[in-house]
Amino acid sequence: MRFQDKVVWLTGASSGIGEALAYQFANEGAKLIISSRRIKELERVQQNIHGECLIIPIDITDSISLDNAVNHTIEHYGKIDVLVNNAGISQRSLAVDTQALVDRKIMEVNYFGTINITKKILPHMIKNGSGQIVVISSLVGKFGFPLRSAYAASKHALHGFFETLQLELKAYRDISITIICPGRIKTNISLNALNNDGSVYGKMDEGQDKGMSADICAQKIVTSIYQKKREVYIGGVDIVMVYLKRYLPSLFYWIARRINPT
Numbered sequence: 060m061r062f063q064d065k066v067v068w069l070t071g072a073s074s075g076i077g078e079a080l081a082y083q084f085a086n087e088g089a090k091l092i093i094s095s096r097r098i099k100e101l102e103r104v105q106q107n108i109h110g111e112c113l114i115i116p117i118d119i120t121d122s123i124s125l126d127n128a129v130n131h132t133i134e135h136y137g138k139i140d141v142l143v144n145n146a147g148i149s150q151r152s153l154a155v156d157t158q159a160l161v162d163r164k165i166m167e168v169n170y171f172g173t174i175n176i177t178k179k180i181l182p183h184m185i186k187n188g189s190g191q192i193v194v195i196s197s198l199v200g201k202f203g204f205p206l207r208s209a210y211a212a213s214k215h216a217l218h219g220f221f222e223t224l225q226l227e228l229k230a231y232r233d234i235s236i237t238i239i240c241p242g243r244i245k246t247n248i249s250l251n252a253l254n255n256d257g258s259v260y261g262k263m264d265e266g267q268d269k270g271m272s273a274d275i276c277a278q279k280i281v282t283s284i285y286q287k288k289r290e291v292y293i294g295g296v297d298i299v300m301v302y303l304k305r306y307l308p309s310l311f312y313w314i315a316r317r318i319n320p321t
């Protein structure tokens with residue numbers, strides 16, 4: 060019960076990693092707030108949880124609904140101990156073909172939505188003198204990868220923002236930032252990914268299908284959050300690419316050109 064009575068707000072809790080995190084945190088005694096756009100899916104998740112679990116529907120790109128959601132949550136629980144920024148969408152299209160509206164949409168959800176809710180909750184954590192902000196980035200936040208130009212850009216941008224925040228918060232010893240970088244995890248992310256024109260890709264990629272289970276990923280994430288790690292890589296052999304990019308970049312590019320991106 061490492062999160063007994065801690066108030067944990069999960070975005071993107073209606074499926075995949077977010078849903079698995081909801082169950083892990085509930086098992087650890089947390090009081091949950093679960094958010095995403097699809098209320099029916101959030102209700103399904105809530106029904107699987109025995110402890111406290113408040114549904115706050117949000118579209119992460121809608122700033123006004125975020126204001127209402129934050130006010131409602133603070134009124135209900137009085138504080139937020141852990142914010143897990145998990146909501147996100149991916150992409151399956153070549154950069155050269157991708158329409159600007161798709162680049163913008165992915166940045167709106169993955170980057171602007173995430174920093175927007177973070178900035179609304181951070182002042183409450185500063186007032187309370189404690190809190191933890193978690194961001195689910197990706198290994199693709201550490202290197203570029205084919206068919207994911209906007210997605211990789213949005214995740215790289217998160218690193219710039221949250222690494223800066225880690226430094227700026229040095230005066231607040233009890234407020235921490237944890238950046239999580241999963242590799243391929245078996246969720247609906249490829250089904251929900253966007254094509255070059257903004258239509259939905261709608262396929263379970265082979266690479267996704269062979270990925271780590273969302274439950275194991277969520278277990279590792281919860282432990283990393285508990286340990287207040289600064290940056291964590293979760294996955295299989297794909298993690299090696301982070302170190303190849305850093306120490307043997309020529310080999311990284313040689314391999315990355317040959318990996319099947321779907």
Ligand SMILES: NC(=O)c1ccc[n+]([C@@H]2O[C@H](COP(=O)([O-])OP(=O)(O)OC[C@H]3O[C@@H](n4cnc5c(N)ncnc54)[C@H](OP(=O)(O)O)[C@@H]3O)[C@@H](O)[C@H]2O)c1
Binds near residue numbers: 073076242244251
């Ligand atoms: N699966 C992987 O291989 C992998 C690897 C690295 C990183 N990640 C990251 O992990 C996070 C979760 O992805 P997943 O794999 O669990 O995919 P997923 O099953 O497609 O889940 C995505 C979640 O984000 C929510 N969401 C999407 N757009 C939203 C919006 N505008 N407002 C609010 N919520 C929104 C979705 O809920 P609604 O549709 O109900 O709004 C859903 O709950 C993402 O940030 C993703 O980039 C995944």
